[in-house]
Amino acid sequence: MKGIKNLYQHLTNFLNGKKEDRRDALLWYDQLSDENVADREAIHAIQARTRDRILNSIQQERKQPIFRNIYRYAAGAAAILVCGYFVWHYYDKTEVIPMAQLAQVEPAQDRAIIVLEDGKELDLSQLAINQKLVVGNTVIIKDAQGKVSYLSTIEKGKSSQPNILRIPRAATYQLTLIDGTRVTLNSDSKLTYPSSFGDGDRIVELEGEAYFEVAHTHHNHKFVVKSKNQLITVLGTKFNVNAYPEYSDIKTTLVQGAVHVRAAGKSIVLAPNQQAIFNGNTLAVDEVDSDDILSWTKGQFCFDGSNTSAVLQEIARWYDVDVEYVEQHKIEKYIGKIPRNLPLDRLIDLLNYAELRTKAVSGNNKRIKLIIQ
Numbered sequence: 203m204k205g206i207k208n209l210y211q212h213l214t215n216f217l218n219g220k221k222e223d224r225r226d227a228l229l230w231y232d233q234l235s236d237e238n239v240a241d242r243e244a245i246h247a248i249q250a251r252t253r254d255r256i257l258n259s260i261q262q263e264r265k266q267p268i269f270r271n272i273y274r275y276a277a278g279a280a281a282i283l284v285c286g287y288f289v290w291h292y293y294d295k296t297e298v299i300p301m302a303q304l305a306q307v308e309p310a311q312d313r314a315i316i317v318l319e320d321g322k323e324l325d326l327s328q329l330a331i332n333q334k335l336v337v338g339n340t341v342i343i344k345d346a347q348g349k350v351s352y353l354s355t356i357e358k359g360k361s362s363q364p365n366i367l368r369i370p371r372a373a374t375y376q377l378t379l380i381d382g383t384r385v386t387l388n389s390d391s392k393l394t395y396p397s398s399f400g401d402g403d404r405i406v407e408l409e410g411e412a413y414f415e416v417a418h419t420h421h422n423h424k425f426v427v428k429s430k431n432q433l434i435t436v437l438g439t440k441f442n443v444n445a446y447p448e449y450s451d452i453k454t455t456l457v458q459g460a461v462h463v464r465a466a467g468k469s470i471v472l473a474p475n476q477q478a479i480f481n482g483n484t485l486a487v488d489e490v491d492s493d494d495i496l497s498w499t500k501g502q503f504c505f506d507g508s509n510t511s512a513v514l515q516e517i518a519r520w521y522d523v524d525v526e527y528v529e530q531h532k533i534e535k536y537i538g539k540i541p542r543n544l545p546l547d548r549l550i551d552l553l554n555y556a557e558l559r560t561k562a563v564s565g566n567n568k569r570i571k572l573i574i575q
Contacts, residue, residue: 307523383404389410399423412428413442419436453477501541525574
């Protein structure tokens, strides 16, 4: 708190207009050590108090002569500018993380956690190759490629309680369901599904992003994906669903076959390279390049000139870091592809090469934050 009081006092002196005070304020700031720099909340609190004092002064002096009001307005503007100056320099002095440390931050790895019917959690990354694990009515097998198949010993025709597959940040995973459907899940996603589908529709629930390669069944049971008040129904097809809770839109992109998308009382049928967009109220269709949409399954970050913010959020999930835009309007038009298999220092090099000026700093709780201009 001593550092905060000093900052507030120096700002007050700065506004008094004395040259020696302005000089002392700037000198004091330049000599701040990293340990004494105010945190973000404290800086914001100073800004808020300064703004409130300025507004109160304006209200109290409304009946004073106009030239005095002009002086007050000028003082208010100066206070805001000075606060902005110190805040700008505060962030400029934020601890920059050395590239050697960033080189140790690896991209997403194959990792998933299964929550079984009895609540038990299994970290699938700890399964050995070709290991078969039997837990109750569930059989989990990891093949030579490290992919997991999920089987059930329940009698055919009977459904089971749902299980949950959780994909943490900085992770990805591919799972084969009991009907042969392959699901590739992106970072920070969750799939809820039964270990046995039974005789009816094959119903799963998705939060996050997943690419489905749905298997045909002898009885042509429909495969249904539920996500945020939207239903996708297919028999056998390949499609991608992006339904992260922080996004207002659900985007369903068809690669092969046909799907029915139902939401908000409306139903549409997609053809390949079409995307359904549901924003919570309306359902629309757009023509897209499905190869770009599926770039995440092929090891690439794909910028198409309009999705830069969304891709940078993908990067945040992929490396489990935070992202902050300084001037967001300047970064929206980048077009290109960047590999996903790079350590973080190499990714930052490529972002800078693409003129997405990026630096890594130590953020809240010492988490890595990418500042992008």
